[in-house]
Amino acid sequence: MKKHNPLLQDLKAILPAIAANAEHTEQLRKVPQENIDLLKQVGLHRAFLPKTYGGLEISLPEFTDCIAALAGACCSTAWAFSLLCTHNHQLAMFPKETQDEVWKDNPDATACSSIAPFGQYEEAEGGIRFSGDMRWSSGSDHAEWAIVGFNRQVGEQKVYCFAVIPASDYQIEDDWHAMAMKGSGTKTLQIRNVFVPERRIQVAKDMMEGRSAGFGLYPDSKIYFTPYRPYFASGFAAMSLGVAERMLEVFREVTRNRVRAYTGARVGAATPALMRLAESTHQVKAARAFLEATWEEHKEHGERHEYPSRETLTYWRTNQAYAVKMCIQAVDRLFEAIGGNNWFNDKEAQRLFRDVHMTGAHAYTDYDVCAQILGRELMGLEPDPSLL
Structure with missing residues (x-):
């Protein structure tokens, strides 16, 4: 059973406003200031900020739940803001003097x-x-x-x-x-x-192996005895998941009362639509379960102040990339059958379709690369530096 996530509850209250802003966000080509202000009001930017500066230091599963929910409202906003959040985890590995420069006078x-x-x-x-x-x-x-x-x-x-x-x-x-x-x-x-x-x-390597200047500054922390990269990259898979979960909802909304223009047939009661929805639902639920198990491992390692082995790090990265691949497949299956009207720029489905593919375009989530990384690990081969 999941722990109560107060930050997620606060976030959900502002998601309708962010979703309503999604088309404007695209036209602006950047996150509107009003979205940033709303997210800072609920404190999402302080997720990985050290408590010394007023931060929350929440667990990775709590954070990724928030990012998935935010991506369902507006993935562009989630992409930018997730990175602004996760960089705090990285900055906490710099010397105290640097952290004071960044946060002492402005913890936001x-x-x-x-x-x-x-x-x-x-x-x-x-x-x-x-x-x-x-x-x-x-x-x-x-x-x-x-x-x-x-x-x-x-x-x-x-x-x-x-x-x-x-x-x-x-x-x-x-x-x-x-x-x-x-x-x-x-x-x-x-x-x-x-x-x-x-x-x-x-x-960078010091930040992956507990040798950075900031290591040990926060001995009671559960999130800073961890490599930086899995935290930095966690949002990509969370966003893919959030978009895919929203696409399930949009497909149901659009298809339930849709009728074919030439025949009047009800699409929502037709076997192909039902089968597509069922398979994509299973795939998205499988992706969530896989990601949650992976993120829980991140959390547990941090709580134990235990750095992951190379094999564990390999699974953490490639698990997320495979989940992204599943989410993209689930969205594609639905979008190709949702109807021509949904290709118009003002339709949510086409935005979800575009954005989910971008979640798989980052170097960290490229599954062609990740499959090779995991394959080499499984065969007992040394890592290929060209794949890192």
Whole structure:
């Protein structure tokens, strides 16, 4: 039996307003400020904020339930805001001095990101000077900080690192013109020769293995003795699930009273519609059960202050990718039979169809990659660095 989730209950009260804003969100190509304000009013942005700064430190299953529900109302909003939330978990692994910079005077502050290591840098006294056009930064219009990726030369090796940069040090290029997640505001950060002190730089691998500067700052916490990446990526599968669950509802609403234009036949009572709805319902319920079991493992490891094995990490990532694949299949099965009227831009079903496919387009949820990762693990082969 699930524990009561007060944050989810508060969130549900504002979802009708966010759903009503969904078409406007797409037209705006970013999350409207009113959506951000509503979500901050219920405190969702504080889900992974340390309690020291007034955060909630809720469990991953509680958070993903919230994101799934939010995605059912507006996946663009969920995509951007989920990342603004999960970046707090990542920032909690930076030194205390950095955390104070971000949150001490403004505990409502959030960070966007562009973590692929495409940034360029030069070594400087006390840090680096960073430059780059950092793409794919969702929710950047509403963030006070950015986490950006780069490969730093350390001896003979290139080491994947993150740098934290204030919004005052970059420009946002308004270049997000996409066919899905249209309102996520996933824009490009233009960064030019910005000084980043060492206290705002961390090694990615350290954040996966409990060696980051912030490790152990919160000994009573149940969520910070965990690798950063599963928390960072958890929202993608949660959003896919939320969209698929909403599609089940929309299909029933649209199909129940639909009649065929040329024959007058009732579609909602026809065997093909019933079978499609039944199979997609089973598939979505299976995806939820699979994800909940996976997220519960995340929670239990954090509560025990136990870092997962390589095998466990492999399952955590690939389980979520497979669940996304199931959700996409479930939505496709329904959309291809929901009728031509639902291809109009003002229909919810076509937006759900577009957005669910985007949830499977992220590097973390690409199942072609994930199947290879799991296959190698199952066969006892060493990980292929090109697949990570």
